[in-house]
Amino acid sequence: MNYETKMDLATADEGAVDHERGESAEGSSSRKRLWVILAIVAALVLAAVLLTGGKETEPFTADRSGELATVTVLAPGSTTIEGRINATGTLAARREMPVGVVGEGGRVQSVLVEAGEWVRAGQVLAVIDRSVQTQQAAGQSAQIAVAQADADLAQANLDRALKLVERGFISQADIDRLTATRDAAVARVRVARAQLGERQARNAQLNIVAPAAGLVLERNVEPGQVVSPGSGVLFRLARGGEMEVLTQVGEGELAQIPLGATGKVTPVGSDKVLSCQVWQKAPVINRENRQGTVRCAMSYDEALRPGGFAMVELASGTINAPRLPESAILSDDEGSYVYIVDGKNTVQRRDVKVGMISDDGIAIASGLDGSERVVLRAGGFLNPGEQVRPVMNKAQ
Incomplete structure (x- = not known):
């Protein structure tokens, strides 16, 4: 009896211990789940704060x-709104003047200017050899002297005949013949003088001159070169040094840009910002790209290089809206x-x-x-x- 009683007590004690251990394990598991849930909620709150920047979404x-x-x-x-149109453009001379051979041409004797120099109207750019033409002018001058001598002789013969006609030694028919001879001689003098003037004018055209004051953009001739009217452009000038920028804009933007509108031009490779003014808009639209050309005049500046590119900002008018x-x-x-x-x-x-x-x-x-x-x-x-x-x- 004592043994069984001891065994029963021991068994009861062990059951109580196991029951307490089970309850302790279940509590620990619940606490873990609670911590996991709290961590997930905290992560969601942190993500919401980061997405909103910590601010309320005021607009809505x-x-x-x-x-x-x-x-x-x-x-x-x-408000008053000033429209702006940004585009790219090409720099060019506003009034470009190609200069070539006007006369009969020949061998270039000397070239007197270089590209980049300023010239005045009528200044000689190049001289063509005129040794042959000079001799021709001298021959024409001698022809004038011969014709003048014939005219003087014809006039003297007529004067003597007029004195004799009163005495009846010369008929009126002889007087008419001598008068005609004198008139023909005088006419030959005029012809000789006209031929000399023509020769001198041709000789003057052997000098290639600037048609107007401006800046020399190109020089395409060298001394010793043989040139003729078919030789093409020997010099290219910008009249007055005036430049312009040509830019292509859409037909809608073209209609918004008024004549006289101002703009800003920044040549590629330069930090200079230059002003320009629209002086012409294309009267037609390109059928392929639906664009038109705007020409904006500019004063000369060293940063401008015809043929180069530039960034253009044009004013497209103002409105109140x-x-x-x-x-x-x-x-x-x-x-x-x-x-x-x-x-x-x-x-x-x-x-x-x-x-x-x-x-x-x-x-x-x-x-x-x-x-x-x-x-x-x-x-x-x-x-x-x-x-x-x-x-x-x-x-x-």
Whole structure:
């Protein structure tokens, strides 16, 4: 009995210990699950904070009452907007003058200018050898002397005959013949003088001269070279040194650029910003690329190199219109539109037509007068007729 009693007590004690161990294991497992859940919640909260930047999404939030959405609105007003068109262009002489052989040509004796030099009107650029032409001019001068001598003799014969006709020694027919001889001799004098003048004019054309004052852009001739009227362009000049930039713009932009508009030109490879003025627009549009040429005149500058490229910024006129950021303008199949909030805080759709685009925003050509409260952002989440709580943009 004593033995069995001891065994029963020992068995009871062991059961109690096992029961306590089971309860302890179950509590430890529950605590682990709780810590895992808390860690997951903390990770989700941290991710939400990082995604939102730690700030509330102001443009479109639910009101604390849960009834109205909060939207940021902007009353743009009306401002003067100056449009700008950026393009690339090619530098060129505004009035380019090709100079070649005008006369009969010959061997170039000397070239008196270099490319890059300034010349005045009538200045000799190159001289062609005229040794043969000089002798021809001398021969023409001698022909004048011969013709003049014949004319003097014919006049003397006529004068003597007129004295004898009164005495009846010479008939009137002889007088007419002598008069005709004298007139023919005088005419030959005039012909000889005209031929000499022609020869001298041809000799003068042997000098290649500048037709107007300007800058020499090209020199394509060297001493000893034989040239003729078919030799092509020997010199190329920019009249007055005037330059221009030719830029291609779309037909829509071409219509926005007025004559006389100013612009800024930055030649490639230079830090200089030069001014220009539009003096001509292409009267036709290229059918292939739907572009037209704008010619913008410039004063001479050392940084300008005809044939080079330049960055061009042209003024496309000014307008008075509301200006909105890009986030406020939406579009669909019907065109561009914005959402406005009326006096009853109701969202309304308003169709608009966009105008000039600049770094400061997009001009509204029509559809708004600037006094409306325009939804600044999150318009895609709204519907016409929806009630909202508008908040004026703090930047205004």
